[in-house]
Amino acid sequence: MSMSTLAIALVISVVGTLVAGLVAFWPDPRAHRASNILLAVSAACGAIVGILIATGDGLLLVLPEALYPAAADGSAHVWPLFYGMVFGLDRFSAIFYSLMSVVTLLVAIYAIPYYEDHAETYSKPGANALTALFVLGMQGVLLSTNIFGFMTFWEIISVTSFFLIMAGGSIASRKAGFLFLIVTHLGAGAIMSGLFLLSGGALLSDFSVIALITPELPQATLYAALVLLLFGFGSKAGLVPFHVWLPEAYSEAPVPVSALMSGAGVNLTVYGFLRVLLFMLPGVPMWFVLTVVILGVISAMVGVLYAVLERDVKRLLAYASIETMGLIFAMIGVGLLAGQEGSTDLTQAALYAALFMVAAHALFMSGLFLASGIMIATVHSRRLEAMGGLAKRLPLFSGAVCVLALSAALMPPFAPFMAEWSFLQAVVGALTEATPMLKVALAVIMAAVGFVAGLALFAMVKLYAIGFLANPRSDEAAAAIEPKPIFMLPVVVLAALGLLLGLFSPLVLNRIGAVDLAPADLDMQVLATGGGELAPLTLFLVMAGILLALFLLRRLLSDVTFERNYQTWDCGQPTTPRMEYTATAFSAPIRYFFRFFLRAQKVVTSTPLTPNNPWVASRTMSLLVSQVWYDRLYAPIGSGLTRLSGLVGRLQNGSVQFYISLILLALLVTLIVAL
Amino acid sequence: MNPIVLTIIQIVVVLLIAPLSVGLTRFFKARFQGRHGAVPWLPYLTYATMLKKENVISSSGSWMLRATPYAVLGSALFLALVLPLVATGGVLAASSNFIVVAAVLALGSAFLVMGGLDTGSAFGGMGSSREMTIVSLLEPTIILTFAAFALATGSSAVDGMIAGSQMAGELLITAPYLSLSLLALMLVALAENARYPVDDEATHLELTMVREAMILDYSGPYLAMMEYAAALKFTVFALLVANFAMPTPLIMTSSTLLEVLLAIGATFVKLGVVMFAVALLESTIAKMRFYRVQEFLTGAFFMALTGLALALLSQLL
Helix, strand or coil: CCCCHHHHHHHHHHHHHHHHHEEEEEECCCCCHHHHHHHHHHHHHHHHHHHHHHHCCCCCCCCCCCCCCCCCCCCCCCEEHHHEEECCCCHHHHHHHHHHHHHHHHHHHHHHHHHHCCCCCCCCHHHHHHHHHHHHHHHHHHEEEHHHHHHHHHHHHHHHHHHHCCCCCCCHHHHHHHHHHHHHHHHHHHHHHHHHHHHHCCCCCCCCHHHHHHHHHHHHHHHHHHHHHHHHHHHEEECCCCHHHHHHHHCCCCCHHHHHHHHHHHHHHHHHHHHHHHHCCCCCCCHHCCCCHHHHHHHHHHHHHHHHHHHHHHHHHHHHHHHHHHHHHHHHHHHHHHHHCCCHHHHHHHHHHHHHHHHHHHHHHHHHHHHHHHHHHHHHEEHHCCCCHHHHHHHHHHHHHHHHHHCCCCCCCHHHHHHHHHHHHHHHHHCCCCCHHHHHHHHHHHCCCCCCCCHHHHHHHHHHHHHCCCCCCHHHHHCCCCCCHHHHHHHHHHHHHHHHHHHHHHHHHHHHCCCCCCCHHCCCEEECCCEECCCCHHHHHHHHHHHHHHHHHHHHCCCCCCCCECCCCCCCCCCCCHHHCCHHHHHHHHHHHCEEEEEEEEEEEEEEEEECCEEEEEEEECCCCCCCHHHHHHHHHHHHHHHHHHHHHCCCCCCCHHHHHEEEEHHHHHHHHHH | CCHHHHHHHHHHHHHHHHHHHHHHHHHHHHHHHHCCCCCCCCHHHHHHHHHHHHHHCCCCCCCHHHHHHHHHHHHHHHHHCCCCEEEEECHHHHHHHHHHHHHHHHHHEEEEEEHHHHHCHHHHHHHHHHHHHHHHHHHHHHHHHHHHHHHHHHCCCHHHHCCCCCCCCCCHHHHHCHHHHHHHHHHHHHHHHHCCCCCCCCCHHHHHHCCHHHHHCCCCCHHHHHHHHHHHHHHHHHHHHHHHHHCCECCCCCCCCCHHHHHHHHHHHHHHHHHHHHHHHHHHHHCCHHHHHHHHHHHHHHHHHHHHHHHHHHCCC
């Protein structure tokens, strides 16, 4: 396809999104459908363009040759707009553009029945317009090639997500919205100052121009910019300890918005971070790289521990998202670390594993969030304890969720496992040649990834097993029926995409430039790094073949019709759903084993029948899991600020003369400093 | 010899001797405890009987209850196919990458856990919760253990780790620090196969069960599949540990008929020795209270970490 055709399709995807936002206000009952269909169509357009550019040959940026470029090239699709601002996609941003578009497409389809069913909670025109604007912001961030465009669209995303999080109107969602607003603006401020430090204060200079001036920056400026950028992008990605807003925001937002934020929005932090690190900076200091690794590892470990403990389905997913983002940042950090220590194979494998994990995360996390919407709509509760029994009543849907949960648990043959494999295998391969410092770091990383992978399986098995298996724990769950096909379609498609992306991971990785990780001479069916090989398709065929053989053998060796149904054995008495293991009980051993960190407080209160009769009338249990960052980080800051404002409050004694003298004093000090 | 033939010989031998592993352990254990015990080949008869029995399906269960036996047995079969147990250099040897092996192992356990929860009984849930904890906390240990072997042998495929050395105990003589990793692998094998001190396969007390609690509601052919899967996994781990300690004789593409027969004979000996050791262990130590299992798991983890650290250190020298 010619470049001009691609450019036109790209413009259609942006303009179509904008029009979708406007159509939402059309005073007609059809506006809701029209707006979402238009959004889906423009997203489809964008997805095609993104995929074509990301996999195209001879296009601009190839990792990791572009790792420390003297000058990043211009953009593939360039047209001048006002102020000479330039927008465009290169191969790197196209990867994110296509991912974002695929997720948007499916979310837009899902949004049609979702907002129709929740018409009394959410205003359809408002939600649709804000969602379209949110998507427009994401498109703009990826298309921008200068600070002004990048930050403008970044702010559009922040402001629209703020209103979308609050769309439910409950107290909790308002609290979550304001928490999000504070953190995201601290982050945006940090990103903006960081970028300005790099560009020397120039607002409109192109990213490629910034790349030319960064080598001459004084060290202190560069370091300050790096710290600001890490905080800015890290807080938006939900790295611990800046993640406090994320579980609240993801769980309070309407489900399509949660899916969009976790599946597409959060990827932009990785995009921005890598855009600065790989394309604008001559190199980064060792302490910074180590900080990225440590922050990533801590986020992954803390995220997964809280995901194991969480009983609210959306919050569980939010913590799982923190975990995956932590893994991604750890991979990026290891890639940069290896680059500094001279292990170039590991650099390529780790950076591409991180990119592939971003893609996999976008698919499974948006899929799981969309699925959680159906689960919540079915049982009218976000609590896992109110679910159960859904697999029997919603077999097709439960199968799709099972696939999504297993892929989120880093199980073969799904896409996230391929990313994990590439990373771990490259790490093992690099151990022999690595410098002593790198060896220690890699050994620790391996243990940490193993820890995270193990507990991720725990969290996802819990999500699926408590949510879908055994007998229903509530009347709503017992009355559940299979959701409407249009409701279920995006979930099924995302599950299938996760499988296909995993099976064809060598092809995809090769096409986006990982020519060493997925070499073309192995027919693009084998991932090869660090002395190990993995053929995803072969692996899948072996697994499928084994299952088929077992299926046939079972029919050959035993009589399949010789069976009957009977209640579950329980020492001779009938079982009730109240005897089932709950999410709380299921994760109890982990809560106990990690009590030194989690410090969970379980309080069981028994109410006797009468004061002198020990027979129990009712019993309640409450469980409080402490959060270290609240107690040790945010609470001291909060109380410090309160104390400070109390001191400042003493100045307010009501005397106007005193105020005027203060103004005079301030003026004097300013003049002395300024002159 | 053709690699396909190697794989076929291996899978046939392993499938045939799998029930013997369980039978032998029980036999040795009975003798240690002063009982006469059943014949070692009793499990063959047991599984054959189960296949003929009626399949009673819990009315609480969903499709997961039916999928579980296939997934669990499938995972064990995958390991028996790709790992170097009787032969090295088989047709699927390339799939024996240690990260894949660890993941498939975990996948089988995940389905076992989900099947245990699907019956809706408190026993199943309890067993599932415990099994999930053990499996997830073993993951870093497995990765680190195999990483040390990969580092010492230069191969990331388990097949290559064992195929590299063709002399008895060669691996442990050239790289003595690997004995720590091997010990860690043994601890992993005990925990993965529901053995002392983590679990007790012979218990009749539901409150102390881990694996048995999860399969309480399986009967007939499904129970046969689950039991056979457990025996198969036990055999796979036993032969794997034995081969890491003594990688010869194994069938290779260059083997003659005599060597093939010798290797098959050696497999029986290896299995017998390991089962004797397991029976001895189970007759001399007590099972751990579940909430103390973390000490076992932590111990295994640090054993594996030390093994890897020594492997890394030895490269500096």
